[in-house]
Amino acid sequence: MSGINLKGKVYDIQGFSIQDGPGIRTTVFLKGCPLSCPWCHSPESQAFGSQLSWMSMRCIGIEQCGKCLNVCEKGAITPGEVTKKSGTDEDIQYVHINRKICDNCGSCTEVCYPGGLSMCGEEYTVNDLVDRVSKDTPFYEQSGGGVTISGGEALSQPQFVFEVLKSLKEIEIHTALDTTGFTDGKNIDAVLPYTDLFLYDLKHMDSVQHKQVVGVANEKILENAKRIAKAGGKIQVRIPVIPHFNDSQDNIRQTGEFCKSLGEAVVLVQLLPYHNLGITKYQRIFDDVKVLEAEPPSDEKIQKLKEILEDFGLTVTIH
Amino acid sequence: MYKLKPVPIKVLKMRDKYRNTIPKVCTSRLKIVTDFYQNNPNITGILKRAMVFKEIAEKTPILISEDEVVVGSMASTYRGSALFPENDITWMQADYDNGKLFNRELDPYIIDEEDWEYIKSVIPYWKKNSLSAMVDQYIPEGYFSAVGNQVTVYNSEGICAAPVGHFCSNYDKAIRKGFGAVKAEAQAKMAEMEGHMETDTIKQYNFYRSVVIVSDGMIVLSKRYAAEAARQAAECTNSERKAELEMMADSLNWIMENPARTFYEAIQVMFLYQIGMCLHNNMHGISFGRVDQYLGSFYEADLKAGRTTPEKAQEIFDLFALKVAEMNKIWFSGTTLTVTGYTVGQLMTLGGVDKENNDATNAVTYMMLQTAGRLILHDPPMALRINKNTPKELWEAALETTKICGGVPTFENDDVIIPALMKNGRMNLESARNYCLIGCVEPGGTGDEWPACGGSGGEAYWNMPMAIIHAINDGNNPMTDRYGNKSDKRTGAHTGYLYEMDTFDDVLEAVTTQYKYFLEWQMTMVNMFEVVAAEHMAQPLISCMMDGCMESGKDVMNGGAKNNSCGVPGVGIGNAIDCLAVIKYMVYDHKLCTAKELYEAVMNNWEGKEDLHQFILNKVPHYGNDNEYCDEWAKWLLNLFADIVSSFTNIRGCKFAPGLYPVATNVLWGLLTPATPDGRRKHEPLSDGISPVQQLDKNGPTALLKSLANIPQEKYSNGTLLNMKFHPTALSNETGMAKLEALMKTYFSMGGMEMQLNVVSGETLRKAQENPEEYKDLVVRVAGYSAYFVELFKNCQDDLIQRTELTL
Numbered sequence A: 001m002s003g004i005n006l007k008g009k010v011y012d013i014q015g016f017s018i019q020d021g022p023g024i025r026t027t028v029f030l031k032g033c034p035l036s037c038p039w040c041h042s043p044e045s046q047a048f049g050s051q052l053s054w055m056s057m058r059c060i061g062i063e064q065c066g067k068c069l070n071v072c073e074k075g076a077i078t079p080g081e082v083t084k085k086s087g088t089d090e091d092i093q094y095v096h097i098n099r100k101i102c103d104n105c106g107s108c109t110e111v112c113y114p115g116g117l118s119m120c121g122e123e124y125t126v127n128d129l130v131d132r133v134s135k136d137t138p139f140y141e142q143s144g145g146g147v148t149i150s151g152g153e154a155l156s157q158p159q160f161v162f163e164v165l166k167s168l169k170e171i172e173i174h175t176a177l178d179t180t181g182f183t184d185g186k187n188i189d190a191v192l193p194y195t196d197l198f199l200y201d202l203k204h205m206d207s208v209q210h211k212q213v214v215g216v217a218n219e220k221i222l223e224n225a226k227r228i229a230k231a232g233g234k235i236q237v238r239i240p241v242i243p244h245f246n247d248s249q250d251n252i253r254q255t256g257e258f259c260k261s262l263g264e265a266v267v268l269v270q271l272l273p274y275h276n277l278g279i280t281k282y283q284r285i286f287d288d289v290k291v292l293e294a295e296p297p298s299d300e301k302i303q304k305l306k307e308i309l310e311d312f313g314l315t316v317t318i319h
Numbered sequence B: 001m002y003k004l005k006p007v008p009i010k011v012l013k014m015r016d017k018y019r020n021t022i023p024k025v026c027t028s029r030l031k032i033v034t035d036f037y038q039n040n041p042n043i044t045g046i047l048k049r050a051m052v053f054k055e056i057a058e059k060t061p062i063l064i065s066e067d068e069v070v071v072g073s074m075a076s077t078y079r080g081s082a083l084f085p086e087n088d089i090t091w092m093q094a095d096y097d098n099g100k101l102f103n104r105e106l107d108p109y110i111i112d113e114e115d116w117e118y119i120k121s122v123i124p125y126w127k128k129n130s131l132s133a134m135v136d137q138y139i140p141e142g143y144f145s146a147v148g149n150q151v152t153v154y155n156s157e158g159i160c161a162a163p164v165g166h167f168c169s170n171y172d173k174a175i176r177k178g179f180g181a182v183k184a185e186a187q188a189k190m191a192e193m194e195g196h197m198e199t200d201t202i203k204q205y206n207f208y209r210s211v212v213i214v215s216d217g218m219i220v221l222s223k224r225y226a227a228e229a230a231r232q233a234a235e236c237t238n239s240e241r242k243a244e245l246e247m248m249a250d251s252l253n254w255i256m257e258n259p260a261r262t263f264y265e266a267i268q269v270m271f272l273y274q275i276g277m278c279l280h281n282n283m284h285g286i287s288f289g290r291v292d293q294y295l296g297s298f299y300e301a302d303l304k305a306g307r308t309t310p311e312k313a314q315e316i317f318d319l320f321a322l323k324v325a326e327m328n329k330i331w332f333s334g335t336t337l338t339v340t341g342y343t344v345g346q347l348m349t350l351g352g353v354d355k356e357n358n359d360a361t362n363a364v365t366y367m368m369l370q371t372a373g374r375l376i377l378h379d380p381p382m383a384l385r386i387n388k389n390t391p392k393e394l395w396e397a398a399l400e401t402t403k404i405c406g407g408v409p410t411f412e413n414d415d416v417i418i419p420a421l422m423k424n425g426r427m428n429l430e431s432a433r434n435y436c437l438i439g440c441v442e443p444g445g446t447g448d449e450w451p452a453c454g455g456s457g458g459e460a461y462w463n464m465p466m467a468i469i470h471a472i473n474d475g476n477n478p479m480t481d482r483y484g485n486k487s488d489k490r491t492g493a494h495t496g497y498l499y500e501m502d503t504f505d506d507v508l509e510a511v512t513t514q515y516k517y518f519l520e521w522q523m524t525m526v527n528m529f530e531v532v533a534a535e536h537m538a539q540p541l542i543s544c545m546m547d548g549c550m551e552s553g554k555d556v557m558n559g560g561a562k563n564n565s566c567g568v569p570g571v572g573i574g575n576a577i578d579c580l581a582v583i584k585y586m587v588y589d590h591k592l593c594t595a596k597e598l599y600e601a602v603m604n605n606w607e608g609k610e611d612l613h614q615f616i617l618n619k620v621p622h623y624g625n626d627n628e629y630c631d632e633w634a635k636w637l638l639n640l641f642a643d644i645v646s647s648f649t650n651i652r653g654c655k656f657a658p659g660l661y662p663v664a665t666n667v668l669w670g671l672l673t674p675a676t677p678d679g680r681r682k683h684e685p686l687s688d689g690i691s692p693v694q695q696l697d698k699n700g701p702t703a704l705l706k707s708l709a710n711i712p713q714e715k716y717s718n719g720t721l722l723n724m725k726f727h728p729t730a731l732s733n734e735t736g737m738a739k740l741e742a743l744m745k746t747y748f749s750m751g752g753m754e755m756q757l758n759v760v761s762g763e764t765l766r767k768a769q770e771n772p773e774e775y776k777d778l779v780v781r782v783a784g785y786s787a788y789f790v791e792l793f794k795n796c797q798d799d800l801i802q803r804t805e806l807t808l
């Protein structure tokens, strides 16, 4: 299959996304990622396949509904404990999903009208996706915005991403690609002509530590950054600031040096301080919370890191 | 970076006083008017109206409180409230009888026992002599069969308690010409006519005669204030205040009769004229118009001549705004369910374009925002006119202000409003370019139009989903009315039941029939009211300034103004649109249930039909998501409403003008509206303004705005209202603000007419609900107005918390 009928797996499309590049943007989140960052706030992004998500906020409980109980042939759904409905004093009995049994077939989501159960991961053809995101063109035009393709690691679906970016450029929409950089150089080469801006994660300059914590070494990542710079691409570097991992002044200094070595290509460096807001999202698709829990870095610390980077003549923002 | 300047102590003290004074009911006006009416049964019509004003001007208590520079009062005490028995006062007895008069939960008033004794003693007289009593006699017989429909709004007491309002007089003329000149003009016209009057000239003569009388009244009122200022000056030992009082006395002696000479005098004219109009009528959306345009040149001249400094002028504007904020009127306790915070809609407009279409921003534009921001003041409400050349700094100042003071200012789009005002023969280009906002969001002429929404300014809010209920229920209201009566007769047209309709076209036909039926009744009732009111409620004090009346010799109530209009606002459009989409989707397109099933589920308030209910809420397309399935019916329905309204003619010769805004009636109307096919349960609030149903817009602000821009807003020259709630984190930095600005600009470029913002988190609102003391100054936009959140009716608070919060 090729061209506009090619399919990709999307887990979210967010309009009025204003942190993922210039102007008002629509960000498309693709499923699947080869890295395993412990602080990841998008648990639904990691696996390549669709996953069942259950949101207590929208489930109306067994007494009012309970339809999903009768649908799961694997017996993965059973009555759960009686608790208080969030924000109220009312008792509610939710359902319990046994993740070990559930094979993410999705049958239960079809009967769940309130939207408690839903599948994370929906197939889109290039054509449908481009149609969907181009709906907001008036907003992109007014604000200098456009579309950001994010993940997961978007380039894990390289052909799909290539076709999407190409189609977007055909209709003159500004494109940004949010990537970990962990992909084959040829994938980068392919998308380069159709990507106005790379949002590029740099997590650690030391490859050993990089591998230890996120599961892959960083050589390929740094290599690809150079590749983009050499080809005249534009890069917005993003540094997640994670306590006890990459928040040392030393590492930030090295990162700054690397950015500087990329020359004109780096238009902006963003510091993204760790925060602990991802926990409830985990509960939607996993039994246990696997996300890193740590004290967010202090404002002073971040400020200091910002200054270090600025000393390299870089433009730095904090988000 | 936008900065608030420090507030002078004097202003702070005044603000504290405003926030901490519980208004007291004052019987002065009641006594003056009652005596006059009882002693002069021989004086009638327009002369009676003129003379009663002069009587008020001569006798109303003169009050100059400590530190006041801008003066004028409705009552004998600071923040006091006057009574208007000639409109209607029976509501007071009703409130007393149901125990609400002395213990209002919201917007409480102090009423002295002996004052109440007096009020009680005159109620029987007014029961037979007030406007509401007279209007009641004229209700067409046929209308009684429609009573209880809950679609149309008509009750004489409600309308007559505010029989005149929602307009903007020509303040600029009052400032620059004065009442002396108007009086001379009227006298000259009379001299010309004297002794040879035929047909209409007699009426014109009477009109001019009344103009002379009210002009004298305004001059007398000003001079009485001058005398009081002089008296206080003589007694004052503080030399600074003494000089100030002397300056005030000098100005008050001069203005009203003569053109204003300074920035201060121009403000004082505006305010005292406002007091005059309010003392004459009541207060209901009497809007100030383009305040920055009136004042800009005075400010510049004062600066140039060294008569003032930016700080001094700002202080005067602050004090002026606080005087406006102080004004209030007691009304039946039920109104606090829709509008609270003592607000009476004395809207001020800023920004916009001039005659030549150039941006008209001036220093006073910024001054106005500065006042709202640094005093965290929701009253007077402010509306900012946006055009393509609105300066960047003004955008910034306005967005920063709305962050501090929710919904102040509102943003109004010149590019849509100006052409809309020129449709249907409403006004010419020059007038349209000079438009202002009235009441809450209604575009209207600045000093040259009598727009009188609902005929009286008591808006004729029209319940859109309720008419659809009638359409699928053979013209019956399934619910008991607000008095607990279940109507046993058909209150609408005979259109059959949903389950008798074979196709969706049949449904549309039934809806069309009911819309036509109820809208025509609504406008008929407005016309009927206007005919009676014109006879008894002539407005020489407004007419003498309003463009067109002095030329035509006709009162505004008789169509004398240069331009005329009459608004009819629809409420609950989100629900109404979804009703159509749901019926079509479920019954006719996808046949997911039978018409009978859906009908019964709705009539039983979804009891036992939770599955169907959930499906409708979550699986059927809803308006506000950039979804063509719904947007098509949005267009259809809103064209239907607009076309019916704008084809009907008002007694003043103009066409009616459709609008889409609810103030906060969406909450109250919701309580009175049964379950609706869109999945709404009985009693739940209706959707707000042109917004989708609460929390059913799931695709974010861009999709929402595209849906809203798709409806024919250009046909709604009576105004549309969009309230958006943003989480503060979205707007915590400059980039966020720039993107918000771009969002609004895109909406405007796609045809959006108006937008107002709340930048507040649901969490903050919930906390404020729990600890009101700590959130005393939290201002939020409700719908048509802003208010201190903690002073709102609980259901309104909940409705605000419920609204979709746009975050990242």
Ligand code: SF4
Pocket: A058, A059, A060, A061, A062, A065, A066, A067, A068, A069, A095, A111, A112, A113, A114, A115, A116, A117
């Ligand atoms: S079907 Fe959905 S709403 Fe119903 S009990 Fe299951 S999860 Fe909850």
Ligand code: SF4
Pocket: A052, A071, A072, A073, A074, A075, A076, A077, A097, A101, A102, A103, A104, A105, A106, A107, A108, A109
């Ligand atoms: S996704 Fe399939 S296996 Fe998992 S709970 Fe639902 S029905 Fe059962």
